[in-house]
Amino acid sequence: MTVHDSALDLPQGGPIKWRRHAVTAGRVALAVALVLAWKIGADVAGPLYIADPLKVLQRIVDDTLSGSLVRHTYVTLRLATIGFALGCLFGIALPFLLRRLPRLTNAVEPYIMASVGIPKYALVPLFILWFGIDDAPKLWLVGLLVFYPVFIAVFAGIRNVDRALINMARVVGASEATIAREVIWNSLLPFFFAALKIALPRAVSAAIIGEFLVGNEGLGYLIEHSRQNFDTTGVFEGIVVATALVLVINAVLVAVDRRYSAWRPTDRQMEL
Amino acid sequence: MPGQPLLEVRDLSKRFAMRGGREPSPWIIQDLSFSVADGEFLTIIGPSGAGKTTLLNVIAQIDTASGGEVRYQSEVAPLGDAKALNPGLSCRIGYVTQEDNLLPWRTTIENVLFPLNVQRRLNPETRARAEMLIRTVGLAGFEHHYPHELSGGMRKRASLIRTLAYDPPIILMDEPFGALDAQTRLHLQEDLLRLWNLGRKTIVFVTHDIAEAIALGDRTLVLSRTPSRIAGEHVITIPRPRDIRGLMSHPEFGATYERIRAQVQ
Numbered sequence: 001m002t003v004h005d006s007a008l009d010l011p012q013g014g015p016i017k018w019r020r021h022a023v024t025a026g027r028v029a030l031a032v033a034l035v036l037a038w039k040i041g042a043d044v045a046g047p048l049y050i051a052d053p054l055k056v057l058q059r060i061v062d063d064t065l066s067g068s069l070v071r072h073t074y075v076t077l078r079l080a081t082i083g084f085a086l087g088c089l090f091g092i093a094l095p096f097l098l099r100r101l102p103r104l105t106n107a108v109e110p111y112i113m114a115s116v117g118i119p120k121y122a123l124v125p126l127f128i129l130w131f132g133i134d135d136a137p138k139l140w141l142v143g144l145l146v147f148y149p150v151f152i153a154v155f156a157g158i159r160n161v162d163r164a165l166i167n168m169a170r171v172v173g174a175s176e177a178t179i180a181r182e183v184i185w186n187s188l189l190p191f192f193f194a195a196l197k198i199a200l201p202r203a204v205s206a207a208i209i210g211e212f213l214v215g216n217e218g219l220g221y222l223i224e225h226s227r228q229n230f231d232t233t234g235v236f237e238g239i240v241v242a243t244a245l246v247l248v249i250n251a252v253l254v255a256v257d258r259r260y261s262a263w264r265p266t267d268r269q270m271e272l
Numbered sequence: 273m274p275g276q277p278l279l280e281v282r283d284l285s286k287r288f289a290m291r292g293g294r295e296p297s298p299w300i301i302q303d304l305s306f307s308v309a310d311g312e313f314l315t316i317i318g319p320s321g322a323g324k325t326t327l328l329n330v331i332a333q334i335d336t337a338s339g340g341e342v343r344y345q346s347e348v349a350p351l352g353d354a355k356a357l358n359p360g361l362s363c364r365i366g367y368v369t370q371e372d373n374l375l376p377w378r379t380t381i382e383n384v385l386f387p388l389n390v391q392r393r394l395n396p397e398t399r400a401r402a403e404m405l406i407r408t409v410g411l412a413g414f415e416h417h418y419p420h421e422l423s424g425g426m427r428k429r430a431s432l433i434r435t436l437a438y439d440p441p442i443i444l445m446d447e448p449f450g451a452l453d454a455q456t457r458l459h460l461q462e463d464l465l466r467l468w469n470l471g472r473k474t475i476v477f478v479t480h481d482i483a484e485a486i487a488l489g490d491r492t493l494v495l496s497r498t499p500s501r502i503a504g505e506h507v508i509t510i511p512r513p514r515d516i517r518g519l520m521s522h523p524e525f526g527a528t529y530e531r532i533r534a535q536v537q
Binding site: 164172182189263265 | 369
């Protein structure tokens with residue numbers, strides 16, 4: 001079930017601490033190798049196609065000090081955050097609402113499931129047509145891309161709640177609001193976190209793609225604008241910062257997930 | 273000892289809804305009547321599949337009845353319409369189910385205090401009572417463990433005292449010790465009798481174990497196979513406090529056991 005980690009195949013009985021160091025060392029070596037491959041690729045392909053990693057680093061430092069990179073990152077992060085919040089809001093609220101209306105659920109479920117198949121990026125021209133060229137079309141794009149995984153997970157999570165727990169809560173006098181918050185919400189949290197692992201990187205990607213198309217700020221704008229000016233270093237700068245952004249968000253998510261899943265035995269048992 | 277009936281079941285019938293134009297499903301319970309006196313420990317015994325859980329679900333109002341009524345004191349509960357049900361009858365009927373149904377994301381103490389919490393009755397007095405119950409059943413030291421970190425017997429104890437902690441006048445118990453090994457079961461039966469002696473709650477305890485029904489109850493009802501009705505009634509006169517371990521050798525035990533066994537099909 002777990003991915004086989006070669007570092008764990010060391011002879012049994014070896015000190016666990018040493019094994020853990022071996023894993024860390026392996027990871028560092030892999031990172032160094034990747035950067036080295038990037039550097040060699042840049043030297044072979046030339047600066048127009050692959051930017052030199054040192055120059056990209058230099059550019060990131062310069063633009064951070066001048067403030068322009070901070071501004072681009074802030075704009076993208078803000079867009080992704082607001083779009084994510086809206087997508088989550090509707091993705092969570094709608095299943096809870098539908099739970100109370102089983103007949104409406106049966107009527108609309110096939111339509112909602114069919115609309116999953118619509119390629120959301122294909123709708124961007126329509127969003128621009130309808131909502132102009134400010135933040136609105138980009139927010140729609142980010143919001144929709146977050147909404148679907150969250151909605152599907154929460155919807156499935158609600159269906160999966162143990163009826164016996166709900167009955168127990170009713171018998172001891174819990175209100176419907178308490179049941180929704182305590183029993184249903186906690187039961188579906190694992191589903192919700194699984195959805196967030198998809199939705200959060202998507203929110204950043206969607207914000208960047210939105211910025212390719214509309215506006216004059218943000219990491220997406222930085223990447224596309226640099227490309228138009230044959231500034232490959234600028235393109236790489238944007239990609240590196242966007243990647244770092246997603247990694248940081250994922251790390252935060254993993255930490256939050258771990259905190260809220262402390263009661264579940266699974267994670268820790270999977271480790272060794 | 274029996275006083276006024278606290279709970280009365282009259283001509284109760286239950287069958288589950290038809291599905292898609294097929295034949296109506298058979299009756300699970302038909303014209304079942306009995307009453308429980310205030311402070312009585314009633315045990316109900318029946319073969320598996322006799323609708324015992326269904327009966328308790330109807331009394332606890334988490335399931336509808338197809339006919340008949342359940343009276344609490346003189347109050348008639350509406351049982352026909354799923355939307356009109358009042359599960360737990362406004363916290364006056366507690367229900368210890370077969371499964372422990374502990375909230376897996378809550379610790380032992382949080383689970384035990386959950387009913388008091390949602391009823392907004394958590395105060396120093398009720399909390400002290402809950403903590404006393406935790407000590408009485410030997411869960412001290414495990415207050416901050418999650419259910420998956422407890423043994424089956426400990427989870428049962430937690431589930432039992434969760435209901436005792438908010439002190440409903442009637443407690444329904446559905447084979448609560450069914451899945452446990454003999455030794456743990458004996459301990460829990462003793463715990464239950466000790467707790468019952470403290471408060472003398474009205475208890476309706478369903479089991480398929482004849483010895484358990486005799487050991488715990490003031491009175492035992494025998495259910496027939498489905499559609500279930502009352503096939504027999506036995507008053508257990510073995511004096512309390514009872515020593516469950518020595519019960520087998522009590523002169524009354526053997527005769528009562530044989531009489532009940534003859535009725536349990």
